[in-house]
Amino acid sequence: MTQYFVAIxxxxxxxxxxxxxxxxxxxxxxxxxxxxxxGVRVFVGGLRPASSAKSLRTQPNGQVLISDGPYLETTEHVGGFWVLEAGDLDEALTWGRKAAVACRAPVEVRPFN
Known part of the structure; x- marks a missing residue:
């Protein structure tokens, strides 16, 4: 079984x-x-707003710079997610559809390596 990241x-x-x-x-x-x-749910978690994030970036001198805010500057962010174990992508997408309906938000489904 493959694990899938289902992000809201x-x-x-x-x-x-x-x-x-x-x-x-x-x-x-x-x-x-x-x-x-x-039996598909491995983990579920909600995230605080992107404004509460800290981003860490390695500098050319080897130092790590920590800054306030998310790594990417976008108008949307991941607000919560599930890690699911599904037989295939179609099954994971079925759960993703249900998540989009329940959360009333866009959902991304992506397999782990």
Whole structure:
């Protein structure tokens, strides 16, 4: 079985206290329960806003520079993710579709090496 990264993308100004209602929370909880029951869920985690990130970059002199904010400057960021174990990409995409519906957000599905 291959492991897949299923990432939920949020806009930079995403505020869960405004965007996530009880229905959405129930849908996400139900999806997590379904994933556990199917034996595909390896790990799940939500992330704090991209503004809380620290980026580390190696400099030519070998020093590592730490700066505030995400590594990439974009208008969206990964807000949460699952690591799933699925038989193939089609199965992982089925779970990704369910995640997009439950989270009401764009989803990326990518296999691990």
């Amino acid at each position: 993308h949020h806009p930079d100004d995403y505020d869960p206290s405004v965007a996530e209602d009880e229905a959405m929370s129930r849908d996400i909880d139900a999806l997590n329960d379904e994933m556990k029951a199917a």
